[in-house]
Amino acid sequence: MAKAIWNNAVIAESDSTTMLEGNHYFPPESIKSEFFQNSDATTVCGCKGTASYYDVVVDGSVNAEAAWYYPTPKPEASQIKGYVAFWKGVTVQE
Template sequence: MSSYETTPMESVWDYPRPPALRRDPRQIVVECAGEVLARTTGALKIMETSHPPVFYVPSADVRTDLLRYASHHTWCEWKGMADYWDVLVGPDIRALAAWSYPDPRPPYTELADHVAFYAGRVDRCTVDGYRVQPQQGDFYGGWITPEVRGPFKGGARTHGW
């Protein structure tokens, strides 16, 4: 029996704003260009109204030797300043494929020393073996899994939701 057969359904419209943070014990795997970039059962999960969850992997479970600081930043009104990372596997470069919060604001301080990945900018992301679908758009990095229901913000004409 997969974990999805026993996981309750979640509507992203029931997620709070500001976002909720919780630990997720399922196995998270991120792959790119034939390499496993990350593997953990210690992820943190951010859930925010209208968005599929974002999974943050502890840095200790990330191949940080395959990340290059990208000197790109964004600001989240709740979590603070995000730093971005390119993924480099040999000649394969995935620009701005990962991000982190080096000094997150309370109550999100647990996100320090964690990395999130855009599922659409790497080759494969899984949650307990299920291949996730990336959230549409190029800003939000949510992962769509079987227990999560939308509609989801991020695609064309959803900016004003």
């Protein structure tokens, strides 16, 4: 079971994450939506496509763009379509 934790809150947990480039990608249904707000930010990865971001919000504290996902990844990254990964201080425990 993998858990994503930020600001002492479990914001996602799953026993079926997908590992890619050293990151756990959590299935979309495993994130606790009350901790996520859409962000307008995007970035482009040559291998995976265009990433979209979420701000993570716990107890009024905002961790801007701390979660990312690929809504329409390139075919070679199709296994992570919609899956969410973390950075910026979000800890993933196995």
